[in-house]
Amino acid sequence: AKQAGRARYSFYQPDMDAALAARLEMERELAEAIRSGQLVLHYQPILDARSGTISSVEALVRWQHPVRGLLYPGTFIPVAEDSGQIREIGAWTLEAACQQLARWKTMGRHPGSIAVNLSASHFRDARLIDQLSELIRAYGVGKGELTIELTESTVMSDSETSMQTIQALRGLGLSLAVDDFGTGYSSLAYLKLLRPQKLKVDRSFVRDLPDDPDDCVLVRAVLGLAEALDIDVVAEGVETEAQRDFLLAANCNQQQGYLFARPMPAEELSGRLRTWP
Ligand code: C2E
Numbered sequence: 001a002k003q004a005g006r007a008r009y010s011f012y013q014p015d016m017d018a019a020l021a022a023r024l025e026m027e028r029e030l031a032e033a034i035r036s037g038q039l040v041l042h043y044q045p046i047l048d049a050r051s052g053t054i055s056s057v058e059a060l061v062r063w064q065h066p067v068r069g070l071l072y073p074g075t076f077i078p079v080a081e082d083s084g085q086i087r088e089i090g091a092w093t094l095e096a097a098c099q100q101l102a103r104w105k106t107m108g109r110h111p112g113s114i115a116v117n118l119s120a121s122h123f124r125d126a127r128l129i130d131q132l133s134e135l136i137r138a139y140g141v142g143k144g145e146l147t148i149e150l151t152e153s154t155v156m157s158d159s160e161t162s163m164q165t166i167q168a169l170r171g172l173g174l175s176l177a178v179d180d181f182g183t184g185y186s187s188l189a190y191l192k193l194l195r196p197q198k199l200k201v202d203r204s205f206v207r208d209l210p211d212d213p214d215d216c217v218l219v220r221a222v223l224g225l226a227e228a229l230d231i232d233v234v235a236e237g238v239e240t241e242a243q244r245d246f247l248l249a250a251n252c253n254q255q256q257g258y259l260f261a262r263p264m265p266a267e268e269l270s271g272r273l274r275t276w277p
């Protein structure tokens with residue numbers, strides 16, 4: 001066994017070195033990316049699928065890599081979460097979104113609300129609330145104009161501190177959305193306590209609508225629950241007209257997905273936003 005263990009060790013060693021080296025290289029590049037402005041936000045609208053009007057937008061981070069081109073968050077967010085750089089990315093993202101909101105308002109346009117994804121470690125960062133109140137002041141962010149998207153696991157774990165942070169976010173006039181709803185360990189009790197403005201039904205539940213009877217039942221159940229608690233529901237990942245129509249029939253008007261629009265640079269979206277004031 002010892003022999004085999006050693007053999008396995010020597011066999012995997014070069015790969016592990018390569019993987020580690022690649023990770024360290026990405027961390028180094030990511031630090032440079034944050035510093036030198038290679039991160040960009042794209043915005044995907046969330047629509048009232050009945051009227052086709054945009055009710056809010058979600059900011060999604062991308063990395064304009066000098067060599068590898070446009071990188072999606074799936075390639076670098078996990079690395080940033082492990083290295084702790086996610087808090088810097090989060091701080092950058094929040095500021096960029098507030099800046100864009102102010103820019104749109106100056107142009108006489110309004111996105112309704114800009115939703116920003118917040119990582120678990122940034123949510124637990126003691127500096128978060130100060131960062132946010134400073135941004136709100138600096139960019140004149142009004143009540144409900146900024147939405148924070150948190151996953152269930154982020155909010156549900158460590159409930160005592162979580163609830164304090166949630167109260168502080170609310171106190172700042174931020175709106176709260178529970179992201180990827182249905183994929184984490186949800187507790188109805190927490191939902192009742194938390195009272196987020198929004199639930200975003202994960203796209204894994206939307207994908208097989210309307211053919212999968214289980215998913216039809218599940219989505220209707222979430223809608224019923226949310227209605228009872230007076231929480232708005234957004235369906236994520238709507239790609240087909242059949243999905244849209246099922247959701248509309250179930251009274252889920254707020255929808256987001258490739259059927260309506262992909263995430264896009266701010267300039268591309270500007271003309272489609274409502275005029276303001
Ligand atoms: P998410 O928050 O669930 O964001 C939605 C993802 O679904 C986005 O992928 C979006 O492009 C994609 N999407 C939207 N509509 C459709 C559709 O109809 N079909 C399919 N198949 N996909 C659709 P993206 O931009 O690659 O982001 C992936 C994840 O990365 C996000 O999932 C979010 O968890 C994370 N992320 C993105 N931006 C940030 C950020 O600024 N900070 C943090 N912490 N995480 C971020």
Ligand code: CA
Nearest residue numbers: 058117149179
């Ligand atoms: Ca999200």
Ligand code: CA
Nearest residue numbers: 179180200236
């Ligand atoms: Ca989501």
Ligand code: CA
Nearest residue numbers: 204208212215
């Ligand atoms: Ca399914």
